[in-house]
Amino acid sequence: MRPDRKAPVRLARLVAAGLLLALIAAAVLPLVGSARIDYARAFAGLSPDKEILFQARLPRVLLGLLVGGALAVAGVLFQALVRDALADPYVLGVAGGASVGAVLAICFGWSRWAGFSAITVSAWAGAAVVLLLVVAIASRGNRMSSFTLLLAGITLNSICAAVLLLLHNLADFGQSFVVLRWLMGSLEPVGYPTLAWLAAVIGAAVLVAFRRAREWNLLAVGEEWAMARGVSPGRSLLVGFLTGSLITAAVTALAGPIAFVGLIVPHALRLRIGADHRLLLPAAFFAGGVFLALCDTVARVALAPAEIPVGVITALLGGPFFIWLLGSRRRSLWL
Amino acid sequence: MYELRDLGYLYDGVRVLKLAAVDFVGGELVALVGPNGAGKSTLLGVMAGLRPDYEGACRLEGRELRRWRRRELARMVSFVPQSLRLEFPFTAEQVVLMGRTPYCDGLFEGPEDHAAVERAMELTDTLQFRHRDFRALSGGERQRVVLASALAQQPRVLLLDEPAAFLDVKHQIRLHRLLCELCRRGLLVVAATHDLNLAAAYADRVIVLDRGSVAADAPPGRALAPDILRSVFEVDVYLAADPQGRPWIRYET
Numbered sequence: 001m002r003p004d005r006k007a008p009v010r011l012a013r014l015v016a017a018g019l020l021l022a023l024i025a026a027a028v029l030p031l032v033g034s035a036r037i038d039y040a041r042a043f044a045g046l047s048p049d050k051e052i053l054f055q056a057r058l059p060r061v062l063l064g065l066l067v068g069g070a071l072a073v074a075g076v077l078f079q080a081l082v083r084d085a086l087a088d089p090y091v092l093g094v095a096g097g098a099s100v101g102a103v104l105a106i107c108f109g110w111s112r113w114a115g116f117s118a119i120t121v122s123a124w125a126g127a128a129v130v131l132l133l134v135v136a137i138a139s140r141g142n143r144m145s146s147f148t149l150l151l152a153g154i155t156l157n158s159i160c161a162a163v164l165l166l167l168h169n170l171a172d173f174g175q176s177f178v179v180l181r182w183l184m185g186s187l188e189p190v191g192y193p194t195l196a197w198l199a200a201v202i203g204a205a206v207l208v209a210f211r212r213a214r215e216w217n218l219l220a221v222g223e224e225w226a227m228a229r230g231v232s233p234g235r236s237l238l239v240g241f242l243t244g245s246l247i248t249a250a251v252t253a254l255a256g257p258i259a260f261v262g263l264i265v266p267h268a269l270r271l272r273i274g275a276d277h278r279l280l281l282p283a284a285f286f287a288g289g290v291f292l293a294l295c296d297t298v299a300r301v302a303l304a305p306a307e308i309p310v311g312v313i314t315a316l317l318g319g320p321f322f323i324w325l326l327g328s329r330r331r332s333l334w335l
Numbered sequence: 336m337y338e339l340r341d342l343g344y345l346y347d348g349v350r351v352l353k354l355a356a357v358d359f360v361g362g363e364l365v366a367l368v369g370p371n372g373a374g375k376s377t378l379l380g381v382m383a384g385l386r387p388d389y390e391g392a393c394r395l396e397g398r399e400l401r402r403w404r405r406r407e408l409a410r411m412v413s414f415v416p417q418s419l420r421l422e423f424p425f426t427a428e429q430v431v432l433m434g435r436t437p438y439c440d441g442l443f444e445g446p447e448d449h450a451a452v453e454r455a456m457e458l459t460d461t462l463q464f465r466h467r468d469f470r471a472l473s474g475g476e477r478q479r480v481v482l483a484s485a486l487a488q489q490p491r492v493l494l495l496d497e498p499a500a501f502l503d504v505k506h507q508i509r510l511h512r513l514l515c516e517l518c519r520r521g522l523l524v525v526a527a528t529h530d531l532n533l534a535a536a537y538a539d540r541v542i543v544l545d546r547g548s549v550a551a552d553a554p555p556g557r558a559l560a561p562d563i564l565r566s567v568f569e570v571d572v573y574l575a576a577d578p579q580g581r582p583w584i585r586y587e588t
Contacts, residue, residue, distance in 0.1 A: 008443050083422050213442065218433055220423050224385050224416065229488070230409030230437035275423035278442055 011279055018286025022065055025290045029064075029297045030057035034304045060189045060300075063198075064293035064310075067187065067251045068261050070202045072288025075262030076280055077209055077244040080220040081237055082150040089262035092153030093130045094245040096160030098252040099183060101126025103164055106178050107171045119182070120253045127249035130156050134245075135238070143234035145223060149241060185258035185311030187296050198250060205247045206285055212239065213277035220275065258311045260318030261292050268321075336361050336492060336523050337382060341391035344377050344547075352377050352389075352547045359525065361491065364518045366534035366555070367527040369544035370568055375527035376417070378544070379494045382525065383414035395492075409437035413485035415495040419477060421469050427480045428465040431456055434487030448487075455486035458513055460506070474501035482510070493517060495526040499533060511537040535559055535582045543567055556582050 030053055031037065037057075041049040074089035082091070089095060101122040104110075110118035137152035138144045168179050190198075209216075215236045218226035223233040251258075265288040266280070273279050292310065295317065299310040337359040344352040352374040359365060367375045380386045381393055387401040395403065395411070403411075413434070421430075434455070435448040444452075456462045459479040464472060469480060478501050485493060493514075499507045514524050515537060528534050534541050534555060541558035543551040545567045551558040559582055564572050571587035 080423075085422055211442070214436060214439070217425070217429070218436060221419070221421060221425070221430070221433065224380075224414075225419070225433070227385055227405065228383055228409060228414045229433060230406035232405060270424055274429070275425045276429055 007276065007278065010273070011282065014273070014279055014283050015286075018283065021290050022286055025065065025293045026058070026061055029061045029293055032297050033057060033301060056189050059192065059195060060187055060296065061293050062195055063187050063190055063255070064296040065289035066195070066198055066202055067255050067258065067289075068265075068292025068295075069285040069289035070206070070247045070251045071258065071262040071292070072265035072284035073206050073209060073281055074244040074247045075288075076266045076277065076284045077216065077240055077247075078262075079266055080216040080277065081240045081244070082146050083220060083222070084150070085267065086263075087150075088260075089244065089248040090257055091157065092149065092241065092245065093134050093156035093160065094127045094248050095252045095257050096157045096164075097130025098123040098127040098249050099257060100130075100160050100163050100167070102182055102253070102256070103167050103179050106182065107167050107175055109175075123253035124249060127245070127253065130160065131242075131245050131249070135241070138241075139234075139238075144237050144241075145233070146219070146237065149237060181309060182256045184309035185256035186299075186307075186309040187255050187258075187292075190254065194254070198254065201250045202247055205243050205250075206281070209240070209243050210278075210281050212236070213281055216240065216277040216281075217275070220277070256311065258292070259315045261288055261295075261314055264318045264321050265291055336395060338392065338394040338397075339382075340394075342378075342381065342393050343390035344374075344381060344386060344388075345390070346377075350547060352381070354378070354391075354547075354549055357542070357549065357552065359523050361521045361523050362518050363523055364514055364537060364539050365523075365525045366538035366541045367525060367544060368529070368531060368534055368541060368559075369550075372546075373544040373567075374547040375544055376496050377547075379414065379496050379525065379527055382492075383412055383494050384408045385414065406437050409488060411490060412492040412494065413488040413490035415478075415482050415485045415493070415498055417496045417500070418474070419469075419481050424468045424470065426466050427461055427469050427472065427476075427483075428452065428456070430469050430480050431461070431465075431483045431487050434484040437488060451487050451489060452483075455483040456480075458486060459483040460509065475503055475506060478502060479506065479510075490522070492523045493525075495524070497528060498526055499528065499530060507533065531559060531564075531584050535584060536577075556580075559584060 035052055037049040037052050042053040071089050078089060078092055079085055079087045101124065102119045105119040105122035110122065112118055113121050134152045134156055138148040168176060171179055215226065215231050218229055218231050219233060219236055226233045226236065266284055269280060269283050269287055273283055292314065295313040296310045299308045299313045302308055339354050339357040342352060342354045343350055367378065369375055377386065381389045384400055384403065393400045431452050432444055435444050435451060439448060456465060459482050461476070461479050461483050464476065469477060472480065478498065482498060499510055502510060511533060514526065518524050538555055541553065541555045542549060543558055543563060550567050551563045561572050561574050564570065573585040573587060575583045575585070577583050
């Protein structure tokens with residue numbers, strides 16, 4: 001392993017490699033698909049290449065890059081906050097709230113509110129309600145701790161899961177299909193304005209998380225450890241939870257709960273580059289994005305013209321990886 | 336440095352600490368001994384600023400401990416916990432680097448931070464595994480890395496909870512020589528320990544805690560007298576003196 005004195009150099013290299021990979025993905029993945037297109041025709045404005053590239057495939061690849069990156073960053077963050085390598089972006093409840101909101105919109109047949117998709121808006125509202133509840137429950141008594149945060153998150157997650165089952169049970173056949181599709185998580189082509197605000201929200205939140213990387217290092221060791229080094233764990237936990245939840249809510253409202261990206265990408269990266277969040281967070285953003293964009297391309301073409309929800313692909317790839325990780329975790333206990 | 340007056344601490348309504356008046360000054364090596372549950376770790380936690388919900392007064396340099404800003408306090412006082420378990424693959428050097436947090440504003444540490452880390456790892460004999468995963472180290476090696484992290488904070492007060500518990504004999508002696516050296520440079524060192532002989536051999540002052548109160552606070556020869564140990568630890572001891580006149584304790588079996 002390289003000495004830590006080189007950490008800034010490693011960071012620069014990681015970011016450069018990540019940007020390059022993301023650019024390659026954005027350039028190459030839109031070419032993959034049942035209809036053959038090429039860039040010359042698309043840029044010359046010829047149909048249907050132009051429409052397929054700019055309205056269908058490119059926005060979807062960009063969405064995949066953003067959502068995947070966001071989920072991996074939220075995963076890294078939550079794993080550090082609750083000091084559990086098995087945590088994911090969904091463990092602290094916010095995605096559960098977003099799902100309840102979205103499913104409510106589907107079941108009540110709300111379609112558009114003031115030009116926005118009602119499902120997205122309702123998902124945001126659900127996420128916000130759960131967020132406030134988790135903060136209120138976790139900081140009751142004295143200050144917020146990792147343990148109370150995790151407990152509040154898991155509890156609200158279970159309540160949300162029960163509400164989802166109830167709503168699903170009450171829904172008619174057609175709605176039930178839509179609900180199920182939504183809960184599997186998928187990337188749909190979205191407009192560029194949507195992509196722009198999503199990029200702004202995620203970009204700002206990822207920057208906040210990155211600037212406080214040192215605090216996540218300390219919290220990942222322990223709350224007293226952080227306190228003895230001049231950091232208030234309660235405040236850091238709150239900032240981390242809000243940042244990670246904002247990221248998770250933003251992407252879940254658009255794409256549904258996509259499984260495993262936020263769990264396996266952080267793990268795979270820690271094996272390669274270690275646990276320092278100053279390197280891990282930017283690496284997770286790029287690696288998560290490229291991984292999800294790739295999985296989504298597989299989801300588009302594997303059974304074409306039928307589409308597989310991308311959450312299925314990430315889980316099919318991520319599940320076995322995860323089992324392998326559990327195995328290696330157990331082995332390491334015997335060392 | 337420290338003035339403790341009517342210091343109390345409650346755990347779930349049970350008072351686990353009640354000290355009338357204890358002072359600590361720089362340059363002292365103080366051993367904190369007492370049976371399990373006597374309040375040693377709690378006292379260290381209060382003094383380290385980790386338990387701000389204490390009762391009474393705990394002043395450092397004349398200022399009540401809970402009025403200190405965390406960052407300032409972290410430059411002044413460092414704490415070595417009993418043991419540290421990590422969930423994530425930080426290297427030994429990264430763990431030590433975390434000790435520089437109270438001095439760092441930017442994202443990365445500067446040359447003087449790396450110099451302090453280098454020195455701390457040299458003093459604790461940990462340089463040879465600086466790049467290894469902390470979790471892969473043995474108990475004693477981990478303890479030395481945690482000590483290095485505390486030293487990298489360049490504190491004026493060093494609080495240690497059972498620092499020698501997992502150390503081999505060589506490193507126990509090295510640790511105690513290091514602590515003595517730090518005291519000579521003016522640091523206050525307070526260490527909780529179960530090894531009465533090490534306390535007797537190295538400490539300037541021994542505080543015997545019993546059910547949260549001070550049973551004795553004196554140089555080792557007097558604090559570790561057989562009648563005190565009998566009443567506090569409920570064991571019979573045989574006390575001898577080594578050639579330097581330091582007490583040597585043997586437990587009656």
